[in-house]
Amino acid sequence: xxxxxxxxxxxxxxxxxGASTTENKPGNVxxxxxxxxxxxxxxLVNPKGGELFGNKLYKxxxxxxxxxxxACIIVPARFTPQMLEQCxxxxxxxxxxxTGGFSEIGDEGKVLQQQMLQIMKDYNINVVGPNCLGLYSxxxxxxxxxxxxxxxxxxxxGSVSIFTQxxxxxxxxxxxxxxxxxxQWVSKFISYGNASDINETDSLEYVGQDPDTRLILIYLxxxxxxxxxxxxxxxxxxxxPIMGIKANRTETGAKAGASHTAALSSNxxxxxxxxxxAGIIRVITWxxxxxxxxxxxxxxxxLGDRVAIITDGGGAGVMASDMVxxxxxxxxxxxxxxxxxxxxxxxxxxxxxxxxxITGSATAEDYRIALETVYDDPNVDSIVNLCVAVIxxxxxxxxxxxxxxxxxxxxxxxxxxxxxxxEAVFATKELLKEDIPVFDSPxxxxxxxxxxxDYSKYLRKNGIDPKSILVEE
Amino acid sequence: xxxxxxxEKVKDENRTALLEHEAKQVLKDIGVEIPQLRxxxxxxxxxxxxxxxxxxxxxxxxxxxxLHKTDFGAVVIGLTDEQDVKKTFLDFxxxxxxxxxxxxLVEKMVQSGLELIIGTNIDSTFGPxxxxxxxxxxxxxxxxVVFRMCPxxxxxxxxxxxxxxxxxxxxxxRGFPIVNKNELADLIVKISNLAWENRNYIAExxxxxxxxxxxxxxxxxxxIILK
Numbered sequence: 213x214x215x216x217x218x219x220x221x222x223x224x225x226x227x228x229x230g231a232s233t234t235e236n237k238p239g240n241v242x243x244x245x246x247x248x249x250x251x252x253x254x255x256l257v258n259p260k261g262g263e264l265f266g267n268k269l270y271k272x273x274x275x276x277x278x279x280x281x282x283a284c285i286i287v288p289a290r291f292t293p294q295m296l297e298q299c300x301x302x303x304x305x306x307x308x309x310x311t312g313g314f315s316e317i318g319d320e321g322k323v324l325q326q327q328m329l330q331i332m333k334d335y336n337i338n339v340v341g342p343n344c345l346g347l348y349s350x351x352x353x354x355x356x357x358x359x360x361x362x363x364x365x366x367x368x369x370g371s372v373s374i375f376t377q378x379x380x381x382x383x384x385x386x387x388x389x390x391x392x393x394x395x396q397w398v399s400k401f402i403s404y405g406n407a408s409d410i411n412e413t414d415s416l417e418y419v420g421q422d423p424d425t426r427l428i429l430i431y432l433x434x435x436x437x438x439x440x441x442x443x444x445x446x447x448x449x450x451x452x453p454i455m456g457i458k459a460n461r462t463e464t465g466a467k468a469g470a471s472h473t474a475a476l477s478s479n480x481x482x483x484x485x486x487x488x489x490a491g492i493i494r495v496i497t498w499x500x501x502x503x504x505x506x507x508x509x510x511x512x513x514x515l516g517d518r519v520a521i522i523t524d525g526g527g528a529g530v531m532a533s534d535m536v537x538x539x540x541x542x543x544x545x546x547x548x549x550x551x552x553x554x555x556x557x558x559x560x561x562x563x564x565x566x567x568x569x570i571t572g573s574a575t576a577e578d579y580r581i582a583l584e585t586v587y588d589d590p591n592v593d594s595i596v597n598l599c600v601a602v603i604x605x606x607x608x609x610x611x612x613x614x615x616x617x618x619x620x621x622x623x624x625x626x627x628x629x630x631x632x633x634x635e636a637v638f639a640t641k642e643l644l645k646e647d648i649p650v651f652d653s654p655x656x657x658x659x660x661x662x663x664x665x666d667y668s669k670y671l672r673k674n675g676i677d678p679k680s681i682l683v684e685e
Numbered sequence: 686x687x688x689x690x691x692x693e694k695v696k697d698e699n700r701t702a703l704l705e706h707e708a709k710q711v712l713k714d715i716g717v718e719i720p721q722l723r724x725x726x727x728x729x730x731x732x733x734x735x736x737x738x739x740x741x742x743x744x745x746x747x748x749x750x751x752l753h754k755t756d757f758g759a760v761v762i763g764l765t766d767e768q769d770v771k772k773t774f775l776d777f778x779x780x781x782x783x784x785x786x787x788x789x790l791v792e793k794m795v796q797s798g799l800e801l802i803i804g805t806n807i808d809s810t811f812g813p814x815x816x817x818x819x820x821x822x823x824x825x826x827x828x829x830v831v832f833r834m835c836p837x838x839x840x841x842x843x844x845x846x847x848x849x850x851x852x853x854x855x856x857x858x859r860g861f862p863i864v865n866k867n868e869l870a871d872l873i874v875k876i877s878n879l880a881w882e883n884r885n886y887i888a889e890x891x892x893x894x895x896x897x898x899x900x901x902x903x904x905x906x907x908x909i910i911l912k
Contacts, residue, residue: 438810442834470702470752470910471891472824473804473816477832482808485832488848489841673844 216338216410217418220306221352221400223282224252227304229273229295230286231256233264238310238358239286240264249353255280273302282306284346284356289313292342293327300335308356309341315406316343325408332409344405345379348386350398351424357401359383365390370397371426371683372505375415377433379403385431388502393647397505399424411436413444420448426683427508429501430456430492442490449491450676453667453683455504457495458483491670493663499656506649507660511625513668513678516593518544519661520586521567523654524574525600528631529567532596532654539662540669541594543567550589557581572603576610583618587626594661597628598654601636608635612642619648625664627657688714688879692886692911701888701911704747705754706790708907712892715875720903722792728774734791735770741794744773747787752908762794795905798898799854799861803873805835805880805890813884815877817845819854820893827851833873835881842873855897864897872902888912 226246232239239258246254247265255276258269270276273283273295283304285295289311299307314325325342332339340346346356351369364383367390376382382403389397400422402415412432419425428448435441445454466478487494495501519541523529536543543566546554554564558578563569568586570578579599586592597615601608615628628643628650630636640650651657668678686694688711695703703711709719723734724747735742746759754760758780761773770791777789802820807813811834818830831845846852846866857863872895880887889910896905 435810438808439812439834442811471804471806471889471908472802472820472893473806473891474889475825476804476816476828476830477806477808477814479808479810481828481830482811482814482832485845485848486811486814486834489833489844 215418215421216414217340217347217402219338220282220308220340220347221349221354223306225255225278225280225282226250226252227255227257227273227276227280227283227299228286229257229283229299231258231264231269232286233258233260233262233269236360241358241360242284242286242310242356243267245355245357246353249355251353253278273298273304276302280304282308284308284310286310286358289321289324289342293324293331296328296331296337296339297335300331300337305337307337307339308344308346309339310344310346310356310358311341312343312405314342314408325406328408339409340402341405342408343379345382345401345403347403348398348401357383357386367392367398368394368396369399370509371399371424372397372429372509373400373402373419373422373425373427374398374429374431375402375404375412375419376431377404377407377412378431379405381431385498385501389505392502392505393644396647397509399426407436413437413441416441416444416448416454420444420452426452427505428452428454428456429504430454430458432456432458433460442486445490445492450671450674452681453493453508454491455493455495455501455508455663457498457501458487491674493667495663499652500659503651503656503660504663506651507625507627507664508667508683510647510649510683511627511664512622513671513681514593514625514661514665515668515678517541517665517669518591518593519596519658520544520546520589520592520594521596521598522570522579522582522586523567523598523600524570524572524603524606525598526563526569528598528600528629528654529569532598532658533567535655535658539659539665541658541662541665544586544589544592546586547589547591550585550591553585554582557585573605574603575605576607576614579606579611580614583614587618587621587624592624594624594665595626596654596657596661597626598657599628599630599636599639600632601630601639602633606635608639612639615643616646616648619646625661627651627660629654629657686710688883689886692883695911698749700749702749702752703909703911704749704787705745705907706747706788708909709904711879711909712904712907715879717872717875717904718901720793720795720905722790724788724790726788728771731770731774731789731791732767735764735767738791738793741765742770743792743794744770744777745790745792746777746781747790748781748784749787750784751781764794795896795903796898796900798896799864800894800896801869801902802830802891802893803876803895804892805876805887807884807888813877813880815873815880817842817873818849819851820895824893833877835877835884837874837877839870839874842870842877845873846870862897862899865902868902869897886911
């Protein structure tokens, strides 16, 4: 079945209604984006006529003779219904309305949105928006984000698709991803704003069946089609991880009813349980969402919950160990051969049991031996690589190379965290450049592995081999 | 009388809450095992019911004006002989002389065990939802409950059982019985189907407490509120 959003993203001709000749105005930016990136034919409409970026400016969409498959309307709210109607007459069925000033501002806006709904019905039009950033796909050269690249940097093509109720959150997160590691993350981005038509569930349905989407991130404040969303998510989460924020967590909805059940039915208590039941990994904070991208976007899923910790600092190791149990993980008990090898290789003042503390005397070679040895232990499912980078004998370049080499094996997930000193900052940057996940604190590193392990557990519980889930090639 | 007829009858009487014996009839109709019970109108019938069911029994007043039965002394438990039944019946008639009485419920007393709750509600976003958790009078204080959408599959019911914080209590904790999770999941599925199929009638439901003891899993009190 063709989903509504497929027709938007797969359009071969696109029209920008409200293409502005004033630099950096929304209508100017979107026109620029399509003229310069979109492989299909782009048409620009501006009632003044003339030319923009070497393309003709049609005075009205009705002047265009060719068939147009999708359009973006970027005119003030009060003119939007009229433009939408013209698009309808022209036979354009897929329209993005980025402009704000509709139901979100109160009664006046509600009237305008109502007018839009009538036109959508009359002409059988599907709409993304209003009050949104619209759609973005770097691989498809599709970009209705009306903020210029100098303000909102675009991430490059990757396997993560995102849909968001909040445009501002979307904008900030998109920019953040462009700066994360290689910046190669995004397959499809959907900002649906007021959801006059296309909503969170349509978005999930689309990215769920989109072959280029391997990982789904969401930001929601409420559900337009809660039941369908959960039922779809339960199927999709067995094929690709879904994770995200459902904000608006304040305890509302429960009423002092005639039953205990009604009294316990707060919105968030229900949402939280239904998300878990549908296999969606819920995070609360923005940084957790970035950690999700880094962990799920680069690491294989662990086949169990046993973690090995390598550290050169006792405190970091202890804190990471504490976090292990908080995140549904276990400290691995090394197999006898592995334990033996560690005991024999390292001086007696190193702590060779898990967490392995190779102390402030550690060299890069010690890190190599410790990391490779525990990596090969069948009793270890994932590895936390911690480095307090202020110690005297550590060659940081060598440490970086060792971490990179191990990361290439991709048999087990590794989460790294460097803390303390200039060299930590340097190494973090170098490793992230190659999309090797490095986290700001040992706790975040463990938590990232915990999320991977939770998802792996969920798949196994449903009879699915975690190895069958490939987020990256 | 089938389930819908029970709902229609309650609505015809301008009530929204089913009386306990009506709610239990609904549960029985969907194949839920309920404690043996009789609904009686006279002292003789009460004594006869007690003897027939076998002591100990509990007695509860069935009145649309006394829905919070415990709060009004309309539930008496641990009745061990005919004398107890007689005294309770006469007390009820005396105490509730001015309320409409549909009858007195005489019911086999369920031995103590672990108190659980299964309830349903209609959520404005997700429609009919079912709740499972630790029940009894502390249910709202403990808030150890898990929600699922109705209708719920057995797998979803089993995972809900495993998600409560105090799940250790179900596994034979300090003298508590080992709860048959399979049977419990079947019960959750049955109630969720009831709520889903009758979503045009049922607004809220509380089966609380459900007592899990050595002999099985028994709904001890049931409340069904219609829309």
